[in-house]
Amino acid sequence: MNPVADALIPIFGVIALGWVLRRSRLVRLELWPGINRLSYQALLPALLFSTISAAQIEGAEAGPFLIAATLAFLAMGAISFAFKPLPVDGPAFTSLFQGGVRWNGFVLLALAAPVFGSEGAALASLAFAPTVPIINVMCVVVVTIWGASDRKPDMARVAGRIVTNPLIIACLAGAAANALGWFQTGPVADTAALAGRAALPLILLAIGAGLDFSAIKARPALLALSVSLKLVVAPLVFYGLGLLFGLEGMALVLLTAMGATPGAAAAYVLASEMGGDARLMAGHVTATTVLAFFALPFWIWVAGG
Amino acid sequence: MSWTILGAFLPVFAVISIGYGVRASGYLPRGLWRGVNALNHRLLLPAFLVTVLAGADLSDPAAGLLAAISAIGSVILLTLAVGAAFLLRLKTASAPVIATAVQWNFVLTLALVSNLAGPEAAPLVAAVVAPGVLIGAVVTVGSFAMVQGARPAAVAMRILRDPMVIAALVGLLANATGLFRAPFLAGPVELVGAGALPVILLSMGAGLDFAALKGRILPLTTAAVLRCVAGPAVFLGLAVLFNLSGPAAVALAIAGAAPSAAFIYAVAADFEADTGLTAGMITLTVLCSAAVSPLAAFLALSL
Numbered sequence: 001m002n003p004v005a006d007a008l009i010p011i012f013g014v015i016a017l018g019w020v021l022r023r024s025r026l027v028r029l030e031l032w033p034g035i036n037r038l039s040y041q042a043l044l045p046a047l048l049f050s051t052i053s054a055a056q057i058e059g060a061e062a063g064p065f066l067i068a069a070t071l072a073f074l075a076m077g078a079i080s081f082a083f084k085p086l087p088v089d090g091p092a093f094t095s096l097f098q099g100g101v102r103w104n105g106f107v108l109l110a111l112a113a114p115v116f117g118s119e120g121a122a123l124a125s126l127a128f129a130p131t132v133p134i135i136n137v138m139c140v141v142v143v144t145i146w147g148a149s150d151r152k153p154d155m156a157r158v159a160g161r162i163v164t165n166p167l168i169i170a171c172l173a174g175a176a177a178n179a180l181g182w183f184q185t186g187p188v189a190d191t192a193a194l195a196g197r198a199a200l201p202l203i204l205l206a207i208g209a210g211l212d213f214s215a216i217k218a219r220p221a222l223l224a225l226s227v228s229l230k231l232v233v234a235p236l237v238f239y240g241l242g243l244l245f246g247l248e249g250m251a252l253v254l255l256t257a258m259g260a261t262p263g264a265a266a267a268y269v270l271a272s273e274m275g276g277d278a279r280l281m282a283g284h285v286t287a288t289t290v291l292a293f294f295a296l297p298f299w300i301w302v303a304g305g
Numbered sequence: 306m307s308w309t310i311l312g313a314f315l316p317v318f319a320v321i322s323i324g325y326g327v328r329a330s331g332y333l334p335r336g337l338w339r340g341v342n343a344l345n346h347r348l349l350l351p352a353f354l355v356t357v358l359a360g361a362d363l364s365d366p367a368a369g370l371l372a373a374i375s376a377i378g379s380v381i382l383l384t385l386a387v388g389a390a391f392l393l394r395l396k397t398a399s400a401p402v403i404a405t406a407v408q409w410n411f412v413l414t415l416a417l418v419s420n421l422a423g424p425e426a427a428p429l430v431a432a433v434v435a436p437g438v439l440i441g442a443v444v445t446v447g448s449f450a451m452v453q454g455a456r457p458a459a460v461a462m463r464i465l466r467d468p469m470v471i472a473a474l475v476g477l478l479a480n481a482t483g484l485f486r487a488p489f490l491a492g493p494v495e496l497v498g499a500g501a502l503p504v505i506l507l508s509m510g511a512g513l514d515f516a517a518l519k520g521r522i523l524p525l526t527t528a529a530v531l532r533c534v535a536g537p538a539v540f541l542g543l544a545v546l547f548n549l550s551g552p553a554a555v556a557l558a559i560a561g562a563a564p565s566a567a568f569i570y571a572v573a574a575d576f577e578a579d580t581g582l583t584a585g586m587i588t589l590t591v592l593c594s595a596a597v598s599p600l601a602a603f604l605a606l607s608l
Contacts, residue, residue, distance in 0.1 A: 027348070042323075194320050205497070
């Protein structure tokens with residue numbers, strides 16, 4: 001088997017296992033928030049810090065990669081926004097927008113190390129730092145304006161949450177440690193590496209536990225559009241911008257794969273809390289997660305030439 | 306004590322401390338750990354055990370001898386624990402005391418031996434773990450069931466339904482048949498198993514309950530002495546008796562001095578037994594083990 005298939009089978013196997021655990025009530029629905037909190041707030045920051053701080057990153061390659069990735073998400077925001085004239089209600093539009101913009105970086109992180117090596121894993125990790133704030137700001141603004149909720153967000157609180165986001169802090173701390181040559185070995189590096197090892201399996205299980213196949217039937221035409229935006233248009237945009245910025249080899253393939261990742265569960269949370277179409281969002285996350293099993297290897301093959 | 310031992314123990318106990326810190330600080334409050342603990346007991350620990358046992362080369366005669374010594378050690382500890390529970394008239398507290406004495410923490414043992422002796426020691430640790438976990442899980446479930454007054458058939462059914470017993474049997478079966486050579490089966494289990502270690506260590510830390518150490522001095526002290534004094538003495542004694550040295554002796558010494566397995570708390574909760582006392586015993590053995598296990602490792606490395 002090729003390395004992409006070798007890496008994807010366990011990833012999607014663990015996602016399926018998470019779904020089975022929740023459906024069979026071996027780990028009941030109400031128990032998953034604790035698992036999510038531990039994964040995203042403690043283990044994932046440790047993984048990002050550990051990966052970035054120890055990586056051998058060529059600055060000349062990381063710069064264009066990060067600029068292309070950031071511009072690609074902004075471009076997806078513009079493309080998704082262009083669908084505003086469609087005759088759909090505001091909440092549905094916000095979910096379409098989130099579907100086009102949000103990405104599940106954790107599937108890419110799990111794929112990056114076995115397929116692209118430690119440098120690929122570090123580039124994938126670094127991409128969180130500039131993209132998490134940009135994506136969150138775009139989505140919060142759109143859902144605030146066109147969502148159905150009367151509850152308007154406290155923008156200072158949103159900004160505060162972005163600044164104190166553990167993922168962003170971990171990326172920046174890891175980059176600083178890498179640049180200064182700190183914590184390359186020793187107890188801090190060992191402890192972060194040990195704690196970080198659990199992040200991806202737990203997050204993949206949580207992704208599986210969150211899948212809702214009944215939601216796929218809701219608004220099929222809009223769902224088809226949002227899935228196409230995520231798994232067809234986004235990879236093309238990321239690939240095109242990669243070529244434009246002169247990326248090649250591993251960096252170009254990784255950037256394209258970033259575009260082909262499934263939708264993120266965070267989109268469902270925002271839609272539920274702020275008046276988006278949560279059902280459409282749940283269907284989008286479920287459908288893109290399943291279809292990414294085919295889309296990711298396809299786009300990696302396209303970008304790899 | 307050498308820097309090698311310190312370097313092996315520090316990250317492991319640091320992760321346990323982080324687990325305690327994030328729970329005690331309220332960053333991840335106690336209620337949210339219920340899901341993590343359920344995932345641990347029903348998936349992560351069994352997956353980790355299956356991965357360890359399925360992948361180990363147990364055909365080596367040295368592995369067979371080590372497995373037999375590990376089983377003898379567990380039986381000696383079981384005898385000591387039952388004797389102590391009887392002599393001290395511990396009654397319902399007998400179950401957690403016996404479980405604490407016999408069911409040592411195999412996850413911590415694997416992590417520490419791997420740090421100390423390198424990955425080449427993996428088959429030896431697996432040989433120590435296989436009988437230790439199987440005997441420990443059977444004794445743990447059996448003792449809680451018997452203290453509750455369950456009939457022998459019901460006790461047997463509870464033992465056969467325990468996730469750790471099932472995982473140990475599946476792991477050994479997979480080892481014998483090569484069942485997990487198929488990537489679609491092995492891949493997900495290995496990915497989950499690889500992430501299990503830190504979550505289990507964090508959960509151990511989050512489960513530490515210092516308030517549970519107040520009162521009940523007799524059962525708490527009995528459990529701690531059995532696990533942290535008798536345990537290393539028995540296992541190191543067996544290593545000397547069978548003339549073992551190197552990674553084999555280290556694996557036995559760490560297994561003997563490891564704290565009790567945190568999942569006995571889940572078993573106590575399943576049986577609606579005294580979870581407070583069980584939490585106290587786990588906490589006390591973690592603290593004692595932090596002091597005793599480096600010493601046990603040092604002695605084993607000197608053999």
